[in-house]
Amino acid sequence: MPHILLLEDDKRLSRLIATGLLEQEMDVSFAYDGEKAYELASTQYFDLIITDIIVPLKNGIDFCTEIKELKPNIPVIMLTALGNTDDKLKGFDSGADDYLTKPFEMLELLARVKVLLKRFSPQNLHSSNILKYEGIEMDLKLKTIHRNGILIKLTPKEFNLMQFLLENPERVLSRTEIAEKVWETRFDTGTNFIDVYINYIRKKVDKGFDVKLIHTKLGMGFILKKGYEDHIL
Template identity: 55%
Template sequence: MNRILLIEDEERIAELIKKSLEEQAYSVTIALDGLTGKKLAVANDFDLIITDIILPGMNGIKLCKEIRSLKPVIPIIMLTALGTTDDKVDGFDAGADDYLVKPFDFRELLARIRAVMNRKSINPIVQPVILKYADLELNNQTKIVSRSGKEIGLTPKELKLLEYMMQNSERVLSRAEIAEKVWDTHFDTGTNFIDVYINYLRKKIDKDFSSKLIHTKSGLGFIFKEET
């Protein structure tokens, strides 16, 4: 039985989610504040953590960062009423694997849970230690990115996005494909968080160099290709 830690300060909502998940054969432990949630997450081996962002004691963004630093592979889904692009970027930057805006259909939550847990159970494909394209280099062991010998600092999600683009260089990548492969979610046309991350990455990877690697294909998506 898969064990889920649910961190939600609204007790009625927490109990409803717990009951629904237990009907699907999940074992659910509830924490009503961020500090309790962190203690439970650290002390136990859960298969998945679901957390709200606005929590007493410790907010969900800080909580996610601290759990992620201690348990880097555990899947984390954020549930929140905050649904702007900036909110989603903050959640992903904190280390969340997925982000669901309240109110939501329970079937959608169940689908997200299955998706992140299935991804965890699949044996990862062995990738080269070092990815290279033009003068850009990404070390998969050290997570260091450099271009023309200059080290570039990236957030975890920026790094994952760059890695996927380098693995699929010179091929047009749609927003839907990027959402599925990098964020393990369906593309949400209501926000532009993918474009936000592309712009973040472009500023770090291309801004100070004459040849550009990240390009927009109008109406299609993006392509990773060297062009002067």
């Protein structure tokens, strides 16, 4: 039975979410402020965390950042009334693996919980630990990435995006595919959310190296490839 930690100070909403999880045979522990959530998450085992952002004592962003530093392999879903792109960026940069804006459908939350539980299962986490391409080496167990021996510091969501590129080298990846595979959601095609993150990792992975590896295929998406010409830097 998966064990879920739920950080939500709205007790009515907390009960509704817990009811849905319990109906799916998931065990739920409750926290109503960020400090209590961190105490529970740091001392007990949980398969997944669901957290609001605006909660007492320690907000959900700070809580997520701190617990991801301690336990990087625990998936986190953020629930919040804040829904613009900047807020989502802050949530993902803190280490959140998914993001739902209130109000949301319980069925959608349950679907995302199941996807993350599967992705972060011990079997999947230990299936392959090292990804390599043209001098880049990513250790999925240690959550580190180097290029030609130089450590590159990525946020958790940047790491996940770079992992997806390394898993699909020399193949054009559309914005829709990246959104579905990395964020497990669909973004408004009118936003530049994916482009923002591609630019983040491009500056970190390609900066200072003569050979650029992360390229934009005009009108189609992005590709990890040595010596690709049809791109925008």
